[in-house]
Amino acid sequence: MIHYQVRCAAGHEFDGWFRDAASYERQAKARAIECPACGNRNIERAPMAPALGRVRAQPAREEAPAPKTTPASPDVAAGGVMPDHLRAILQRLRTEVEKTCDYVGGAFADEARKIHRGESERRGIYGETTPAQAQALSDEGIEVASIPWVRRAES
């Protein structure tokens, strides 16, 4: 089973458990996933892996915003285990990441490599990646970080 945080077209986010990634794709395409809040079946994955890191193994020429990623992490935030103050910090972190980093979605690993090689503009990015991809990036000296992607503060 894998866990995805998913989001309906109206912006509600909720937790979804799927047998595997292909199973999620199938269900999403078939509109078999329904938003518990509004019944919307137009579902997409919410970004789970912001990555703010620094690119290592390169002369620090300039302040280098680093690629950062969140391998779809087992959701620390699930089930109300997370203390409120910690959740609040993560919500602020999420807001900051969304404000200052480019969302590259599933292209995260590719984009992180391009930035590392100087083929892409150096900047902070976030998106989704698999734990295997994150490990591969790390092996290549590209630092990525995974943060629990909590729901936005409800206000």
Ligand SMILES: [Zn+2]
């Ligand atoms: Zn909804």
